[in-house]
Amino acid sequence: MKRFRCQELVELATAYVDRELDEPARLGFEDHMAECLPCARYVDQFRMTVHALGHLPFDEPPATLSEHTRSTLLAAFRATRPKPPESPDRDTTPPERPATHPGWQTTHAHPPALHSDRPAAQSD
Amino acid sequence: MMSGMPDREETIVGLPTDDAVVAALRAGDEAMFAAMLDTWSQGMLRLARSYVSTSDSAEEVVQDTWLAVIRGIDAFEGRSSLKTWVYRILVNTAMKRGARESRTVPWSSAFDGDGGSPHDGARFRDADAPFPGSWKEVPAAWPAPEGEILASEVRTEIAAALAALPARQRTVITLRDIEGCTSEEVCEILEISPANQRVLLHRARSAVRDRLEEYFETARRSA
Ligand SMILES: [Zn+2]
Numbered sequence: 001m002k003r004f005r006c007q008e009l010v011e012l013a014t015a016y017v018d019r020e021l022d023e024p025a026r027l028g029f030e031d032h033m034a035e036c037l038p039c040a041r042y043v044d045q046f047r048m049t050v051h052a053l054g055h056l057p058f059d060e061p062p063a064t065l066s067e068h069t070r071s072t073l074l075a076a077f078r079a080t081r082p083k084p085p086e087s088p089d090r091d092t093t094p095p096e097r098p099a100t101h102p103g104w105q106t107t108h109a110h111p112p113a114l115h116s117d118r119p120a121a122q123s124d
Numbered sequence: 125m126m127s128g129m130p131d132r133e134e135t136i137v138g139l140p141t142d143d144a145v146v147a148a149l150r151a152g153d154e155a156m157f158a159a160m161l162d163t164w165s166q167g168m169l170r171l172a173r174s175y176v177s178t179s180d181s182a183e184e185v186v187q188d189t190w191l192a193v194i195r196g197i198d199a200f201e202g203r204s205s206l207k208t209w210v211y212r213i214l215v216n217t218a219m220k221r222g223a224r225e226s227r228t229v230p231w232s233s234a235f236d237g238d239g240g241s242p243h244d245g246a247r248f249r250d251a252d253a254p255f256p257g258s259w260k261e262v263p264a265a266w267p268a269p270e271g272e273i274l275a276s277e278v279r280t281e282i283a284a285a286l287a288a289l290p291a292r293q294r295t296v297i298t299l300r301d302i303e304g305c306t307s308e309e310v311c312e313i314l315e316i317s318p319a320n321q322r323v324l325l326h327r328a329r330s331a332v333r334d335r336l337e338e339y340f341e342t343a344r345r346s347a
Pocket residue numbers: 005006009032036038039040
């Protein structure tokens with residue numbers, strides 16, 4: 001088990017709350033916190049901060065795209081990707097699924113890859 | 125399709141798998157494109173806003189990103205997730221725009237502008253003092269109820285702390301803690317190493333925590 005000074009422990013707070021410490025480091029971290037009120041308090045406040053960031057309400061504008069931009073983009077989509085005439089009309093309502101996180105909810109069809117796609121728009 | 129619904133942002137619309145979405149877009153399925161727009165644009169605007177100086181600029185960045193997606197979807201090979209691919213286009217578009225507005229320094233200049241560790245020295249005893257590396261002063265306790273931290277004044281403090289961060293820290297903390305991306309996704313989007321990602325995130329979180337500490341301290345003294 002690793003032993004930490006307070007200053008070292010504070011520098012590892014992100015790795016700890018994100019569960020990225022290896023086992024000896026995590027045990028040393030928790031052992032230190034059990035005996036050190038300032039560090040326990042610091043880590044608790046650090047956690048509260050991260051929690052608060054994840055639960056910020058965003059009621060300030062711009063909440064979303066303006067209607068103008070939205071219709072511009074839909075028109076651009078129609079112009080660039082005309083629908084083949086033979087395909088039948090689809091239900092316009094996308095399937096609903098419960099979301100675990102409001103911002104990041106697509107199913108990952110592929111595991112994270114070492115070499116990822118280059119976006120086409122990235123010309124320089 | 126959902127225009128005119130006042131609660132469009134509250135409508136949680138899940139998207140099917142990347143493969144299904146990409147196939148639909150390539151086939152000209154406008155409903156699928158609209159669903160993507162409505163599901164992702166809000167988070168994209170928040171991220172874009174961290175690079176550019178006005179909400180109008182942010183909206184233009186997001187619009188340009190979607191236009192690039194429409195044009196480039198045939199080139200998507202599925203080696204990263206679709207969202208990572210879209211967000212990488214967004215970050216590149218936003219950085220170019222931000223550079224024109226001189227709001228941001230180029231990402232490639234790495235960590236020059238990010239300052240030192242937030243806890244260097246000051247709070248801890250020197251190496252030659254008794255108990256080196258331990259706290260000089262115990263951090264003050266914060267108001268206990270969890271609800272307190274989401275009070276509107278606190279949210280204002282958090283927003284100010286985020287706005288004051290160097291651009292790269294702001295991007296990483298926005299993606300990780302506000303948008304809920306994994307560290308792997310952030311590394312892919314920003315093309316940085318896991319170690320760099322963690323350093324940037326830690327500095328950003330520390331700065332936000334320190335801001336709240338100052339706020340609660342001031343509030344206690346004036347109480
Ligand atoms: Zn300690």
